[in-house]
Amino acid sequence: MTTSSRARSFGAAAAAYAEHRPGYPADAVDWALAPVAGGPLRLLDLAAGTGKLTEGLLTRGAVTAVEPDPAMLAQLRARFPGVDALEGSAEAIPLPDASFDAVLVGQAWHWFDTDRAFAEVARVLRPGGVLAVLWNGDDAHVDWVRGMYEAGRWKSTVIRRPDEEPSLPTHPAFTPDGFAQFANPIPTTVDGLIATLRTHSWALTTDPAEREVIFDRIRAYLAARPETASGEFDHPLVTDVVRAVRREEAPSPGA
Template sequence: MTWAGEWGVENSELLARRAQSFGPEAAAYDEHRPDYPMAAVRWALEPVGGGGEALDLGAGTGKLTGVLHAAGVRVVAVEPDDGMRAALVRRHPETPAFAGTAESIPLPDDSVHAVLVGQAFHWFDQERALPEIARVLRPGGVLAAFWNSPDTSVEWVAELDRVSRSGASFTPVAEQRLPSHRAFQAFEQNEFPHTQRRNAESLTATIGTHSHTLVIPPEERAEVLARITAYLRGRTETATGEFELPLRTQVIRAVVRP
């Protein structure tokens, strides 16, 4: 997982291309990306009593939206990409879904108790997005962001992470920095175990929805995905049938200042 701002300025063009790469793969993203653990959502919503009205910002195909519905939260979604938003509407037709960005949210002031962001906060321009998020939050409202990451404390997962890297992968940072902004109280962070049921082919397809495999040339993409499949078929843990992919879901949250 990487916070925005920890990628160097020299990566700005690549960062933009990666951020805009998901729409054409919306169907695959919806099929293969994991959801989020309920425990992580409940922790994120603790400051507002676990319920109310929430904005799923940068909602993608609705992976977080579904968990929020299961938690009993009333959800509105904002997603800039037409293809991703259409997939969300197909999966969650009961959810109001609007075109918009974190820097320009199409909601009134003081309209939601919580703004939640699944796997998208690192794409935001934080200097513009954080005050805009604060604008739509009600007094005492909370912002929370989620990232699913492979649990690289497991040896085969750590090696998979290495095998999966492409020419568009960002260099991992040694230390993560929590965001800060005058519109919010201090950010907190927590981490939750999670898993996803996969086989060698479906896990390869999952990694094929990651932006670092979407923006590379077709020849390199084919080589990376073939390398991943060969690795998984060569490991005892993943060679045949289904298995549990160990994940860690990292969450940050902050309450808006009065």
């Protein structure tokens, strides 16, 4: 299974993604936008999917969404008809130079061709504008969460090791501007949590029989843990935000 086929896997589950995937906490979005706060903002949600991050941006300025997958884009347009939603990719953003104060990327930077995406984000951001990259991950400090990964034995990147500090590669057009974490507990049930896991790229691209074995193991584990055995519980997510600021001086072409 290649990275690009995983990157393109989400559309097949677009409606389930819209229904089950978590959004992002308001304090994470506040922190992301702090370098440009203070006026009406022009915001680009890049790789917007069904609009999980878009939703939290609507009160902060004029939002444009760019997403390559037509099925994901259709969900976003149905949910947020007032948002200017365009088909496009991080490597070819269909928007003019210097037209945004901030570009935000939720749960998608790892799918990009990093060099080409940096160049395109630098092009559409005004000098001094901010690039903020957000990820929701499982909080590995929590015992039952660690146990769920051990019990399920599936390959995923969404568990966050307690000592891990995400960063972006350096790029001449950007000054790194820090990293922050925000609690993002999501009320759920065993069925809800499994429905969410089913929208992850590893599940969408795993052989169905193998995938169901994994979900059977996860379900049995959650049924046996006192924290998750019955009713509603919090799925303890952590939102990581990494920020970089567009330098005032554009780097020379090819830099």
